[in-house]
Amino acid sequence: MMVLVLNCGSSSLKYQLLNMETEQLLATGLVQRIGMEDAGFEYKVPGGKEIKEVTSILDHTAGIKKTLAALTHPEYGVVKSMDEITAVGHRVVHGGEAFTSSVLITDEVKSTLRALFDLAPLHNPPNLTGILAAEAALPGKPQVGVFDTAFHQTMPRTSFLYALPYAMYKRHKVRRYGFHGTSHRYVSERLAANLGKSLDEMKVITCHLGNGSSVAAILNGKSFDTSMGFTPLEGLIMGTRSGDVDPGALFYIMQREELTVQELNSMLNKHAGMKGVSGISSDARQIEEEMEKGEARAKETFDMVEYRLRKYIGAYAAAMNGVDAIIFTGGIGENSNLLRGAVCRNLTYLGVELDAEINNTRSKKERTISTPGSKVQVWVIPTNEELVIARDTVAVVGAANR
């Protein structure tokens, strides 16, 4: 069973083809600048042929057709014909309260997705465009939507409600939704598999640290709380996003700088975070490099990022009345031994004991970085959202055929 996984942005499309019997990645790539005469097409077979092309790709359907042509190419393709592709799995950012798990795409699902455009105006419209394009390019193949928010739908009301007038929730569905759900779910399940234990009766804190970052408290295998809220702006300090900030400060800034709502939105999303504080870069690697050269602002930025993350871990340990394991994932979580080290060194009160040597060893493997005696296990687990999407696609399609 072959599954095509798609992640569609407004002018881009990332894809992976997976053989789900072996869970092996067959091909991966992306299409950029869709709608342009000079669109970019990339295609890569792991350990094999790599193609980069600049060509005219006028819409998402053309992008998917181009992808299919490469996948079935007699010379460098990985399948003989499109018939071998069984289903398509789509990453969809916002499932609102309507979707608590992955679903088979139907006309009803599509109209619900349209109704959710207001909640994620930047992401959901291109996600739907991708679904329609895949339907056009692969008629008759089942399609499955996998939502970033779905995993967090188990949060209790005390976690997801804001202390705003209740009418704001009733009228506009303003509440905490949380994001990166696919990743938080995947790494927590991988932890259970590694330990040979069930997630039931486990208290896990997962830290997805990348361009966007969030922490989740996972109680008995279910999301109990998470740091991103109504939008992906809340919570941790990120590359260019502020994370938590006093809303009162924002009204003051708007007045003093004479900013419009859009300008303020842009300030918090694109000009803040590590980039805004450091004035150096939004890239954690560069911040760490400058810090090691003795740059004071880089050091301060790193310390702020670490402190905010540690506060959240402490908060979630309190939220669950304890913690059994902490997992680091995402580009920064998987690669920054400095950040992991700094966070863990200050969590000894929880019983965290880091094995500095293992922590400092670079690896792409799933690994524990705490000592055998540590009361709380600390793990690094590389995330694989595409694999989760493909697995869910297989499961949903299987259930539908039954």
Add this chain to the structure above:
Amino acid sequence: MAIRTWGIIGTGLMGRGISELVASKGFDVIVVGHTPAELEAARQSLDLSLQHQIEHWAITEAEKKVTMARVQYTTDLTQLAHADFVLHALIADLEEDKQIFRTLDQICRKDVILASNTSTLSITEIAAATYRPDRVIGCHYVTPYTKTRVVEIVRGLKTSDSTVAEVKALVEALDRTGVEVYEATGYVTTRLIVPLINEACAVLMEGVATADDIDTAMRLGFEMARGPLETADQIGLDTVLIMCERLWREYGEVRYRPSRILKKLVRAGQLGVATGEGFFKYDKNGHRIKNGGAR
């Protein structure tokens, strides 16, 4: 055929403003001007405007670069053969407009919509100069172009329903609201703002209040973003004068007869934001210089 590339004729405030708006929304733009110097000035003004937006946190350096890269400048009208939609954004008289549309009719692909930003000339007459009167339409943007969120969509006698529908969709893609109006000199916006400006000039001339106080009273009194005199400076006093004269000629109503102070300022070359001084003074970014800016 999806519209990806706009052709915009004109490098005045209107041409510059609309090309910035369109490029910032992700379209490619071919700007046509008379001279290389004029085009360079337009490019610099786009650069400055985007720089200002960065200072206001609205965009990032990377987004500025992308927007700048979307705009091409040329003095060669035939480049518009590559455009999917063409907007004429120059104040001209009817004969000049007809001539340009006749030329565009020959240069542009048959399916391309030709639009005029005029608010005072007849779309029907302009359309009649082409072999595609069904594909000619009025698209009247209101200054300041990057901020104002309404576009008057004007049907000529022969403008087709599909042309209107396509332009409506295009206006929505720019995050603007389209208001459909029938051809009548001044439509809604120009016809209502011109007498207000003209009356403000009369109030100023009679010495009832200073320019600053007139604008403050109207701004605070009616929750306007700008008072009538600053609005006139934004539009360009030369443009306001032309609008007055055309409305006056068309309707024969005294309320449209241009005020003497308006004529005086235009003769003195004080045209508003474009020249740095009109009723008020402006800096290079087109922002009003507070205190000392008032006449």
